[in-house]
Amino acid sequence: MNHKELITKLAERTGLSKPEVEKLLEATVISIKEQLVQGKAIGIQSFGAFEVRKKEERLSVHPATQIRTLIPPKLAVNFKQSSILKEKLNG
């Protein structure tokens, strides 16, 4: 389901108009983004949590050329599903 479809479905579900839903969705996304950029984690009840994790730098070897590359450290977004969600998925 892509973005557009999601908006359509949400509009249906909530009864709000599409532009409104669009705005709301945008605001949600931006809020999540802002918090993540600040390094804070976000938890959605019964759904899951978004958090920022630091990945240390590492040495990786290209299997064919055997060139060693030093990959720099980075911050990445990580999502962890809630156990409730997991159970639902594996009912």
Added chain:
Amino acid sequence: MDKAMSKDKISSQEMVDLVASKLSVSKRVAEEFLKSLFAEIEEALLKGEPVKVKNLGTFKMQWNEPRKSVNVQTGEVFVIEGYNKVTFTPDSELKEAVNEPYSHLEPVELDGEMPDFEIEKPVTGVGDTLKNLSEQASEIKDILSEINALSTKKTAKPVVKEEPNEVEAEITTPIEIPDYDLILLDEDTEEQTAEEESPVEVAKVTEPEVVVPPSDDKPEELIVENTVQKEDEADEVIEPVFDEPVIAQPVVEQAPVITDTKKENEMENTEEIPEKSSSPFILGKKKKRKGLRFTIGLIVVLAIVGGAIYAVYFSSSCFRCWVEYDLFSETNRQKISEYTNTFKGWFSSDKKPANSNTSENDTVAKITLPADVANTGDTVTETVAQTAPKDSLQMLFDSHREYHEFLGEEEIGEGTRLTTIAQRYYGKKDFWVYIYEANRDNIVHPDRITPGTIVKIPKVDPRLIDKKNPRCIAKAKELHDLYVGKK
């Protein structure tokens, strides 16, 4: 491995507040929306459908295969059943925004080489190297003096005295430390006197040291000793040792890296002599590789340059002209005849001996044949059976010219000159003589042309009017002199 960046966790409620404040909508609306949103995503995922949210990312359901695992307490193996998992891949925008603090970093290729901090040390002259070493020596001396206090110097001394040849054994033992101390003492005479070492003693200690360590350590050792010896009063030892640094120095300067590395290693770890060989080996290899690459590159460059020169030499018409011009001097005509005979042998000789018109190019072709057959092309086959040593171009010059084909006509006006006409048609003023020749019935004297005369521009044999051929120009000038009578 991964670390969570913050302990701060924003709850669902807080999210509601954030969204509400952003859009200035009521909290209830925001709450409803958020609930619906994630419910919707859940639904889709339960159906197995991925959900893509713009600027955020994609939620997908992923199936994990059952796998074996061990109960850490009981040690029993058990199976983790297969399960579905919600995975989220962030959008590139989100990724970049989150990675801002580290955004400037790029992956670095190492090429399998060790980072070489040693190389960064500047390659200095002899005196400086020694100075460096002595500085280092004095620094480390402090450390060693501490160790010195602990170790038994007394026992080391007699051992060394009695069995100078077996210092080898000593070196690998901790007792060697006092030896180093003696060696490294350069400026600190206090320590020297405190230990009551005689210069001879030092000499004895150091000399076996020269012999004993493995050969690749030698240059370094010698330098160390040299440092010491300089300030030392052991005259008897100084001279032979001094000779060696002279030899050692070029070795050092060639491979300062190796020396420095070894120096460092040796200074820091007196006990680890056998290990030293590993790092210089690797560095030597690397250096060799670098040196090897350099030589290969150099050879390639030279080959390219050589090829370029070769090409230029043989393809340049200027050069060809030059070659022709020279070769047709008396001295080289014999050589030419030789060449012609050889070439005659190579090709079929059923062509009639071409004279005058076709022959003029054969010697040209012969000379350039090895280099540039393509250019001369058909002229080569044409001029096969030439044996005449006399230059064919010369013959063409000498032959009587008759013009039957004309390129056009020009009317001579007041200021019209044959030279300008020639320039236009043939590309060189000098070739006006051929125009004159073609119009002799019409023109009495080249200087006196009646205005209104119509001159016919002949089609001249291109080989005669090759403006790039200095011989052609010379011939034209000859004719000029002839006709204008300025001889």
